[in-house]
Amino acid sequence: MTAAKAILRRVAPQLLTLAAVLGLIALVHPGFFDVSIANGRLYGSAIDILNRGAPVALLAIGMTLVIATRGIDLSVGAVMAISGAVAAAAITSGIGLVPTLALALVTGIACGLWNGLLVAVLGIQPIVATLILMVAGRGIAQLITEGAILTFNHKGLIFFGSGAFLGIPMPVLIWLAAGLLVTLVVRRSALGMLIEAIGVNLRASTLAGINARVLLIAVYMTSGLCAALAGVIAAADIKGADANNAGLWLELDAILAVVVGGTSLLGGRFSIIASLIGAMIIQAVNTGILLSGFPPEFNLIIKAAIILVILVLQSPTVRTTLAFFRRDKASAEAKAETVIQ
Amino acid sequence: MxxxxxxxxxxxxxxxxxxxxxxxxxxxxxxxxxxxxxxxxxxxxxxxxxxxxxxxxxxxxxxxxxxxxxxxxxxxxxxxxxxxxxxxxxxxxxxxxxxxxxxxxxxxxxxxxxxxxxxxxxxxxxxxSDLHHEGKVAGDWLVGAVGDKPCNVVELQGTTGSSPAIKRKAGFEEGIAGHDNIKIVRSQTGDFTRTKGKEVMESFLKAENGGKSICALYAHNDDMAVGAIQAIKEAGLKPGEDILIVSIDAVPDIFQAMAAGEANATVELTxxxxxxxxxxxxxxxxxxxEPPKFIQTESKLYTQADDPQAVYEAKKDLGY
CATH class of the missing domain: 3.40.50.2300 (Response regulator)
Structure with a gap:
C-alpha cells in the first residue's frame, strides 16, 4: 500500500501533465475520448495515442536504464531500422515467424552489446560510443534492404504491428508488458539500486563490490532489445522495412520522454513508469497537433512550446518558488525538500 | 626540351x-x-x-x-x-x-x-519533371472522377518546406480551382514516409466523422498513400471505393494497391x-x-484501367 502511494507520489507531476495535455486536446477536438470497436479492436483517438506511442515508450524503457547509469544511447533509432530490416529480410526469405523474431531481437541485443563494450570495456564516453552506431546503423539497415522499402505479407509478423488481442492493439500490449517486466526485474531485486549506484558514482560503486562492467553492458543490451522490439513493431505496422526513415530522430523523443518523466540526465534515481507516462505525453502532443487541424508549418513550434511549458513547470527552481508563495510555510519547505530529492 | x-x-x-x-x-x-x-x-x-x-x-x-x-x-x-x-x-x-x-x-x-x-x-x-504540373494532373483526374458531386479532400503533404511539397500542393489546388464542389478540408505533412502517412491518416479519419465525410485522399507521394490505405482498411472502410486515392510518383507498390482496387490513380515521376x-x-x-534549355518529361497518369498488375511486373525489377 505504501509502495503504491510512493509510486503515485513520484509520478504525480507526469500524470497531471498528461491530464492537462489530454484536456487541452479534448477542448480542440470534442470527440477525443470516444472509443468504439471497429474490426474487433478498440478504435479512437485515445487508443491511437497508446498505439502510436509504442515505439517511443519501448525506447524509453531501455533509455531510462541507460540514463540512470549516467549514460545515453543515441543509437536506438538506428537499431530500430536494423532490426526492422533484419525481420523483413528474414520473413521474406521464408524461415518462419519464430526464427524471424528471434533473429531480429538477437540483432538488437548484439547492437547493445557493441555499445556496452565500447562504453564499459574501452571506456569511451557513451554519447560518442553510441553515436558511432547511430551513424553506421542506418547504413547497415540500408545494406540489408538494398536501399528500397522491403515489403512483406506474412500475417503473423503483421499481427505485431496492427493486430489486436482482446480488442487491445498488440503494440500497446507489448510496451505495457515490457515496461511491467523490466520494472519488476529491477525493483523486485537489487538490480535497480545497483544501476542507480553506478550512475551516482561509478568508482565508489565499483569499490563497494558492484561489477559495474557487466551491469553496464547488460543495461545497453536491454536498450538494444527494447529498440529491436520497437523496430519490429514499426516494420510490422507498415508491412515493410523502411531503412531510411524507421526510427528516424526517435532517440531524441526517447531521451525527451525520460527527461519529462523526471529522471535526471546526470544519472542516479530513475522511474520507468514515469518515463512511460512521459512517452505518452509526447505522443499525446503529436496526436493532438494532428487532430487540431493547424497547418503543418506550426507542428514543431507548437510541440516545442508545450514541451517547454512542461519542463519549466518541472524545474526545481520554479517549483520551489511556487511553493514559497503558498501560505503554509512549513508545507512549502517540506515540498521543496521533496523536489530537491 | x-x-x-x-x-x-x-x-x-x-x-x-x-x-x-x-x-x-x-x-x-x-x-x-x-x-x-x-x-x-x-x-x-x-x-x-x-x-x-x-x-x-x-x-x-x-x-x-x-x-x-x-x-x-x-x-x-x-x-x-x-x-x-x-x-x-x-x-x-x-x-x-x-x-x-x-x-x-x-x-x-x-x-x-x-x-x-x-x-x-x-x-x-x-x-x-515539372512538380507543379504533376500536382495539376492529379487534381484534373479528381475533377473528372467526382464530376459535380460534393467532395471533401484530405491531403498528405510531403516534408514541410520541400520544393516537391510546395509545388505539388499548388499544382493540385490549380487543378481543382473553379470546382467549388471539391474542397480540401484537412492538410498535414506525412514527411513522404509510410509510417507518418498511416499515422496522419488515422487522425484524419477520427477528425472527419470516422472518415465518412472524406471523399478523397491526395498524397504527395505513393509511400504515404500506401500507409494511408492501411489506416483506412483498419478503420473498416474500403480504400479506392469509400475514399478515392490519388498520389504521385508511380512506384511499384502503388500498382499492387491499384490492382487490388485499393488505390485509384497515380501520376508518374518517370x-x-x-x-x-x-x-x-x-x-x-x-x-x-541546340535543344531547349529545359526538357520536361511526361507526367503520365495511371489509373486502374491501365492494367496495374502488368505495370507492377515491369517496374518491380528496376531497383525501386
Whole structure:
C-alpha cells in the first residue's frame, strides 16, 4: 500500500501533465475520448495515442536504464531500422515467424552489446560510443534492404504491428508488458539500486563490490532489445522495412520522454513508469497537433512550446518558488525538500 | 626540351584524334548523386538500360551524396575526354568552375532531374519533371472522377518546406480551382514516409466523422498513400471505393494497391530521364542542334484501367 502511494507520489507531476495535455486536446477536438470497436479492436483517438506511442515508450524503457547509469544511447533509432530490416529480410526469405523474431531481437541485443563494450570495456564516453552506431546503423539497415522499402505479407509478423488481442492493439500490449517486466526485474531485486549506484558514482560503486562492467553492458543490451522490439513493431505496422526513415530522430523523443518523466540526465534515481507516462505525453502532443487541424508549418513550434511549458513547470527552481508563495510555510519547505530529492 | 614537349603533345593529340574517330561507340560520363531512394536506384538502372540500347559506353560514377565527389567525377570525365556528361547534381550551387572547365573542353553537359544555379550557357540542357504540373494532373483526374458531386479532400503533404511539397500542393489546388464542389478540408505533412502517412491518416479519419465525410485522399507521394490505405482498411472502410486515392510518383507498390482496387490513380515521376537526354545529345553531337534549355518529361497518369498488375511486373525489377 505504501509502495503504491510512493509510486503515485513520484509520478504525480507526469500524470497531471498528461491530464492537462489530454484536456487541452479534448477542448480542440470534442470527440477525443470516444472509443468504439471497429474490426474487433478498440478504435479512437485515445487508443491511437497508446498505439502510436509504442515505439517511443519501448525506447524509453531501455533509455531510462541507460540514463540512470549516467549514460545515453543515441543509437536506438538506428537499431530500430536494423532490426526492422533484419525481420523483413528474414520473413521474406521464408524461415518462419519464430526464427524471424528471434533473429531480429538477437540483432538488437548484439547492437547493445557493441555499445556496452565500447562504453564499459574501452571506456569511451557513451554519447560518442553510441553515436558511432547511430551513424553506421542506418547504413547497415540500408545494406540489408538494398536501399528500397522491403515489403512483406506474412500475417503473423503483421499481427505485431496492427493486430489486436482482446480488442487491445498488440503494440500497446507489448510496451505495457515490457515496461511491467523490466520494472519488476529491477525493483523486485537489487538490480535497480545497483544501476542507480553506478550512475551516482561509478568508482565508489565499483569499490563497494558492484561489477559495474557487466551491469553496464547488460543495461545497453536491454536498450538494444527494447529498440529491436520497437523496430519490429514499426516494420510490422507498415508491412515493410523502411531503412531510411524507421526510427528516424526517435532517440531524441526517447531521451525527451525520460527527461519529462523526471529522471535526471546526470544519472542516479530513475522511474520507468514515469518515463512511460512521459512517452505518452509526447505522443499525446503529436496526436493532438494532428487532430487540431493547424497547418503543418506550426507542428514543431507548437510541440516545442508545450514541451517547454512542461519542463519549466518541472524545474526545481520554479517549483520551489511556487511553493514559497503558498501560505503554509512549513508545507512549502517540506515540498521543496521533496523536489530537491 | 621545347621541341620534345611539342612532339609529345602532337603525339597525344594524334592518339586522341585516333581514338575519338576510330571508336564507333560514344562515351558518356554519368555522375549520379547516390542511391538515397528507390526512385534514384531505378533512375540509375534505366540510364544504364537506355545507354546499352543506344550502344553508348556509359561511365558511371556514384557520388554518395557528396558534391566534392561529383566535381571529382566531372574532372576525371573531362580528363578522359568523354563525348558528353550527364549529371544529377546533389545541390544547386557551386558548379560554375567545373562547368566552365567542361565548356572549355567542349564537352556538352546535361543536367538530370535537378537544376543548378549556374548561368544556363554553361550546360546544354536540363531534363526534369515539372512538380507543379504533376500536382495539376492529379487534381484534373479528381475533377473528372467526382464530376459535380460534393467532395471533401484530405491531403498528405510531403516534408514541410520541400520544393516537391510546395509545388505539388499548388499544382493540385490549380487543378481543382473553379470546382467549388471539391474542397480540401484537412492538410498535414506525412514527411513522404509510410509510417507518418498511416499515422496522419488515422487522425484524419477520427477528425472527419470516422472518415465518412472524406471523399478523397491526395498524397504527395505513393509511400504515404500506401500507409494511408492501411489506416483506412483498419478503420473498416474500403480504400479506392469509400475514399478515392490519388498520389504521385508511380512506384511499384502503388500498382499492387491499384490492382487490388485499393488505390485509384497515380501520376508518374518517370525515372527515365536519360532517354530524352541521350536523344538531345545525339542530335547535338550529330549536327549541332541546340535543344531547349529545359526538357520536361511526361507526367503520365495511371489509373486502374491501365492494367496495374502488368505495370507492377515491369517496374518491380528496376531497383525501386
Amino acid at each position: 621545347l621541341s620534345k614537349k611539342a612532339w609529345m603533345g602532337a603525339c597525344a593529340l594524334a592518339v586522341l584524334a585516333f581514338t575519338t574517330s576510330g571508336a564507333l561507340a560514344q562515351t558518356i560520363g554519368f555522375s549520379q548523386i547516390g542511391s538515397e531512394s528507390g526512385w534514384r536506384a531505378a533512375e540509375t538502372t534505366l540510364t544504364r538500360q537506355e545507354a546499352e540500347k543506344r550502344g553508348i559506353d556509359l561511365k558511371f560514377a556514384d557520388a554518395q551524396q557528396k558534391q566534392e565527389n561529383q566535381i571529382k567525377a566531372l574532372r576525371s570525365f573531362i580528363a578522359q575526354g568523354v563525348d558528353a556528361i550527364l549529371i544529377a547534381p546533389v545541390v544547386a550551387t557551386g558548379w560554375d568552375s567545373v562547368l566552365e572547365e567542361a565548356k572549355e573542353a567542349e564537352i556538352p553537359v546535361v543536367l538530370l532531374d535537378r537544376q543548378v544555379d549556374s548561368s544556363d550557357d554553361l550546360y546544354l540542357t536540363a531534363v526534369g 525515372p527515365n530521364m536519360a532517354g530524352p537526354a541521350f536523344d538531345a545529345l545525339a542530335a547535338y553531337l550529330k549536327d549541332g542542334t
